Amino acid sequence: MSPAFAALALLAASLSGCAFAKTPKPRCVDSIAHIPASANNFNVSSGALPPGNPDVLVSEAYRIQLRFCEPSVAVKKRTDTLQVLLHGIGYNEDYWDVSFQPETYSYARFAAAQGYATLNMARLGYGKSDHPDPLSIVQSPYEVAIIESIIKAARAGHVPGATRHRGHKFNTIVAVGHSYGSRLLNGIIATQPTLIDAVILSGHTHDPLDASLLLAEPARDNDPARFGQLPPGYITTLNATTRAQAFYGPAETFDPSALASDEAHKDVGSLGETLTLDFPVTSAPEFTGDVLTVNGALDILACSDATCSNIEKEAMFYPKARSAEAAVIPAAGHALTYHLSAPKFYGTIQAWLNRHGY
Ligand SMILES: *[C@@H]1O[C@H](CO)[C@@H](O)[C@H](O)[C@H]1NC(C)=O
Numbered sequence: 001m002s003p004a005f006a007a008l009a010l011l012a013a014s015l016s017g018c019a020f021a022k023t024p025k026p027r028c029v030d031s032i033a034h035i036p037a038s039a040n041n042f043n044v045s046s047g048a049l050p051p052g053n054p055d056v057l058v059s060e061a062y063r064i065q066l067r068f069c070e071p072s073v074a075v076k077k078r079t080d081t082l083q084v085l086l087h088g089i090g091y092n093e094d095y096w097d098v099s100f101q102p103e104t105y106s107y108a109r110f111a112a113a114q115g116y117a118t119l120n121m122a123r124l125g126y127g128k129s130d131h132p133d134p135l136s137i138v139q140s141p142y143e144v145a146i147i148e149s150i151i152k153a154a155r156a157g158h159v160p161g162a163t164r165h166r167g168h169k170f171n172t173i174v175a176v177g178h179s180y181g182s183r184l185l186n187g188i189i190a191t192q193p194t195l196i197d198a199v200i201l202s203g204h205t206h207d208p209l210d211a212s213l214l215l216a217e218p219a220r221d222n223d224p225a226r227f228g229q230l231p232p233g234y235i236t237t238l239n240a241t242t243r244a245q246a247f248y249g250p251a252e253t254f255d256p257s258a259l260a261s262d263e264a265h266k267d268v269g270s271l272g273e274t275l276t277l278d279f280p281v282t283s284a285p286e287f288t289g290d291v292l293t294v295n296g297a298l299d300i301l302a303c304s305d306a307t308c309s310n311i312e313k314e315a316m317f318y319p320k321a322r323s324a325e326a327a328v329i330p331a332a333g334h335a336l337t338y339h340l341s342a343p344k345f346y347g348t349i350q351a352w353l354n355r356h357g358y
C-alpha cells in the first residue's frame with residue numbers, strides 16, 4: 001500500500017469512527033422546584049405596553065420544571081462550572097435537549113460529554129412549570145428575576161432539584177440562551193453584571209423583532225388536548241408548515257423527522273412575553289465576562305439579510321466585556337438545534353469556550 005493511500009485509509013477510518021461515535025446519555029435529575037423571585041412587571045391591562053418603567057410588584061415562588069445533568073466525562077477544570085440553558089418562545093426543555101436522535105441533536109448531551117454539568121428547564125408558563133396569568137405575570141422583568149434567583153442558588157451550592165449536588169458551589173456560570181431566552185440573559189448581564197461569567201446568545205440581536213412572524217394563535221384552540229386548560233393569553237405556532245417558515249431554513253437544511261418531533265413537543269408563549277420582548281434587550285455597559293452571539297445564517301427573526309451581517313455590530317453593546325464575538329452557522333434558521341448543522345453549532349460554541357478558558 002502506498003503511504004498516501006495508507007494515510008487516506010486512516011483518515012477514512014477515523015471519519016467513520018466519528019460518524020458512529022455515540023454521545024453517551026448523561027445522568028440527569030428531573031425535578032420541580034419553587035423558585036422565589038420579585039420584580040416589577042408592566043401594567044398591560046390595556047393590552048399594550050405602557051410608557052415608563054415597570055411598576056407592578058410581583059413577589060412569588062412559582063414552580064419551575066428543571067433538568068440537571070451531570071457531566072458524562074470528567075474534566076477537572078470544569079468541575080465547578082454550570083451551563084444554564086434557556087429556551088425561547090414556543091419551546092421548552094426539548095430545545096436544548098432534543099429528544100429526536102439526541103446523540104446528534106441534544107446540546108445537553110454534547111455539553112455533558114465535554115465535562116459540563118447543565119441546568120436545563122421549562123421556563124415559567126412552559127412545560128410542567130406553573131402557568132400563572134399570561135399577561136400580568138409571565139413578562140420579561142419577572143422572568144429575568146426567576147433566572148437570577150436560580151443562578152444565585154447554584155452559586156451558593158443549592159442547584160435547585162439536584163440533591164446529589166447539595167453544597168456543590170458552581171462558581172463559574174456559562175449561560176446559554178435561544179431567542180427569548182437570550183433576551184432574558186441580555187437583561188441579566190445588563191442589570192446584574194457579575195452573576196454570569198460567559199454568555200452565549202443564540203437567535204439574538206439587538207434589532208427589533210417582528211413577533212408577528214411567529215404566526216401564533218391561542219394555544220388552547222390549536223391543541224385542546226395539550227393546552228385546553230390554558231387562558232387565551234397563552235399562544236403557540238399554527239402547525240409544522242408555519243413553524244418551519246418562521247424557525248427553519250429551506251427543506252434541505254433539516255430532517256423532516258426533526259421538524260415533526262419539534263412540532264410534537266412544541267410549547268406555548270405568553271402575550272405578556274410578546275408585549276415585553278424588547279424590555280431586557282439593552283446594552284450591558286458593566287458586564288466584564290465573555291459574550292458569544294451566534295445565529296443561523298437563515299434566521300429570519302434575528303438576521304437582516306442572508307449572511308446575518310447585522311450580527312457584526314453586536315459587540316458594541318458590551319463595551320467592557322473581556323471578549324465579544326459573533327459567529328454565523330451556515331444552513332441553519334432560527335431553531336439551530338433542530339437543523340442538520342446542529343453539531344456544527346455545538347462545535348462552534350465549544351471551540352469558543354475552549355478558546356476563552358471555560
Ligand atoms: C393597571 O391599570 C389600570 C388602568 O389602566 C388600573 O385600573 C389597574 O388598577 C392597574 N393595575 C395595577 C395592578 O396597578
Ligand SMILES: *[C@@H]1O[C@H](CO)[C@@H](O)[C@H](O)[C@H]1NC(C)=O
Binds near residue numbers: 239242
Ligand atoms: C398550516 O396553517 C396554514 C395557515 O393557516 C395553512 O395554510 C396550512 O394549510 C396549514 N398546513 C397544515 C399542514 O396543516
